[in-house]
């Protein structure tokens with residue numbers, strides 16, 4: 001399926017200017033820029049939603065659990081079914097509480113032979129406890145947005161890319177790198193009474209978060225990996241999501257932030273992608289950037305008052321009821337369109 005963006009965008013410009021004759025030049029000057037967007041497949045939010053629901057149905061994907069193993073196997077089988085080249089990177093991580101986490105990163109390559117590449121990063125594990133919940137602070141939770149949404153968008157992108165005819169295949173290769181054990185970290189705001197057993201590690205520049213990306217950064221798969229840039233998707237499925245321009249992304253890859261946010265605006269998603277800067281966040285892109293892959297983070301947050309992260313963050317409210325197909329569409333279509341611009 002091809003998208004024709006010109007008609008709706010031109011119409012939107014007309015409506016925005018609220019004019020007919022006297023501001024005709026406004027629509028005319030903005031039109032040539034709109035025409036530059038290359039054709040891209042239409043991202044199917046229904047399909048992405050089904051992938052999110054499927055992961056949630058496995059149960060919380062907490063490392064060392066049966067649901068975690070089953071979900072990982074399912075994700076691997078889906079990528080393989082679309083013909084991607086899939087590799088698993090098993091590793092054992094030590095969590096802040098001393099637990100050994102049996103983990104694996106999942107790497108799936110589309111057009112592995114292409115020299116120019118873009119990486120889609122996300123994490124597929126869920127946090128073991130809803131420590132920001134009002135009542136059930138020790139309960140595991142579904143991680144519908146925090147975990148499943150990024151994987152759902154990645155799987156739908158993989159399915160679409162593989163389904164295109166040669167005439168609609170992007171010029172770049174695309175790698176989906178799904179990190180494990182991202183969300184087992186120590187949160188001093190909720191776990192102040194716990195002794196952070198990895199304080200020494202954090203003082204050496206490591207973190208109790210993002211264990212999968214830290215492992216991968218030191219043991220890159222593929223070896224000597226050098227994509228053009230990476231896009232990290234984290235919490236990309238909730239209703240009314242707001243993506244502000246996070247500082248670590250700007251410091252390392254401002255041009256990529258600009259590119260993605262401009263594409264989002266051009267195709268009508270500036271109610272999700274806000275042109276507002278925000279402080280840096282500890283997420284997997286911190287470690288992929290350190291490893292030399294210039295990476296931006298698309299993450300649901302808005303630096304306003306105390307509600308820096310959305311209300312569902314690390315609570316049992318992060319379940320399927322927060323997922324909105326419009327958000328999945330906004331992110332999936334924007335990232336896909338960006339890739340087709342390469």
Ligand SMILES: [Zn+2]
Nearest residue numbers: 127146183314
């Ligand atoms: Zn999280």
